[in-house]
Amino acid sequence: MPLLSSFPGHAMRALLLVVLFTLAPPGIAQQHPSPGTGFTGYHHTAWRAGQGAPGDIWDIQQDPNGTLWLATGSGLYSFDGHRFVRQQTNAGAAQPSLNLVTLRGDRSGGLWLGYYHAGIAHLGSDGTLRSYQRNEGVPPGVVSGFAYDSNGVLWAAVDEGLRRFNGTRWEKPPASMGLPERHAHWLLNDSRGRFWALVGQKVWFIPTGDAAFVPTGIEVSLMATLAESPSGEIWLADRRRGAVPIADANGLLPAAERQARLLPDVLASRLHFTSDGAMWAPMRGAAASCGCCSTASTRCAWSASMFRRG
Numbered sequence: 681m682p683l684l685s686s687f688p689g690h691a692m693r694a695l696l697l698v699v700l701f702t703l704a705p706p707g708i709a710q711q712h713p714s715p716g717t718g719f720t721g722y723h724h725t726a727w728r729a730g731q732g733a734p735g736d737i738w739d740i741q742q743d744p745n746g747t748l749w750l751a752t753g754s755g756l757y758s759f760d761g762h763r764f765v766r767q768q769t770n771a772g773a774a775q776p777s778l779n780l781v782t783l784r785g786d787r788s789g790g791l792w793l794g795y796y797h798a799g800i801a802h803l804g805s806d807g808t809l810r811s812y813q814r815n816e817g818v819p820p821g822v823v824s825g826f827a828y829d830s831n832g833v834l835w836a837a838v839d840e841g842l843r844r845f846n847g848t849r850w851e852k853p854p855a856s857m858g859l860p861e862r863h864a865h866w867l868l869n870d871s872r873g874r875f876w877a878l879v880g881q882k883v884w885f886i887p888t889g890d891a892a893f894v895p896t897g898i899e900v901s902l903m904a905t906l907a908e909s910p911s912g913e914i915w916l917a918d919r920r921r922g923a924v925p926i927a928d929a930n931g932l933l934p935a936a937e938r939q940a941r942l943l944p945d946v947l948a949s950r951l952h953f954t955s956d957g958a959m960w961a962p963m964r965g966a967a968a969s970c971g972c973c974s975t976a977s978t979r980c981a982w983s984a985s986m987f988r989r990g
Contacts (some may be wrong), residue, residue: 697781732764739782741791749791752765756793756803769809776801776811784826784834792834794823799851800836817843817850824903827867829875829886838862842877858892859884868906870914872929876906883916883926895934905953909959917951 821839862880
């Protein structure tokens with residue numbers, strides 16, 4: 681298994697087509713996106729659940745060879761551009777669950793796996809699996825995200841709070857870091873070395889070069905997420921309040937600017953940015969009944985189950 685990393689913009693587009701058409705009804709699944717969706721010059725192929733694409737996709741990473749790795753409610757899948765394969769561990773390695781929520785590649789070519797109420801596991805490049813449960817410091821609950829900080833330490837966001845991996849077990853961050861031990865559901869290390877966390881339904885961050893978290897005063901809903909745009913803005917995806925930029929290269933944006941730039945109709949579970957600055961967002965609920973929204977300039981057109989802005 682090659683080293684995994686966050687997938688780049690060109691792969692993101694192919695990935696979003698996979699997710700988009702996995703969720704799309706048969707009537708739209710074979711249609712090519714219109715020029716307004718930003719896919720001009722590409723050949724488009726759609727895979728639906730009946731063609732091997734897994735449903736219930738929670739997280740995706742891409743390795744340097746172009747293979748996509750998907751964390752789903754039915755296990756870990758790989759996709760090589762032609763077919764989906766559910767991954768198996770080596771004989772004798774019992775998986776704590778098939779219900780995956782998140783995944784993250786490591787520097788040795790392995791993969792960290794976060795489960796829905798089943799702890800954390802590490803899948804080595806040789807296919808061996810090591811499970812981390814309560815005895816190894818992982819509290820019960822959903823593991824919703826991983827991130828490496830600027831010092832190379834791996835963190836996990838878990839229902840009962842953040843945990844750091846010390847090489848053998850998962851530990852609580854020390855009280856000196858300033859975080860409450862509350863529900864944690866997202867982590868982000870941005871391009872400027874700031875480390876962001878969503879804990880206790882609020883946004884926290886460690887400024888570049890510092891060692892403690894600073895409260896921003898920004899409140900969020902459960903399961904909100906963060907993403908960084910190519911211009912370096914930090915965006916918040918909140919499924920109750922909408923999508924909004926909260927910081928740029930100079931620091932936190934003023935409350936008035938955040939309010940002015942709020943996208944209240946983008947009730948997305950996550951945001952993704954391609955290298956051209958376009959924002960993509962998987963949509964849920966009534967507002968997403970038509971699907972993918974492309975907002976070029978001030979117009980919005982719905983087509984399947986993603987939102988695109990830019």
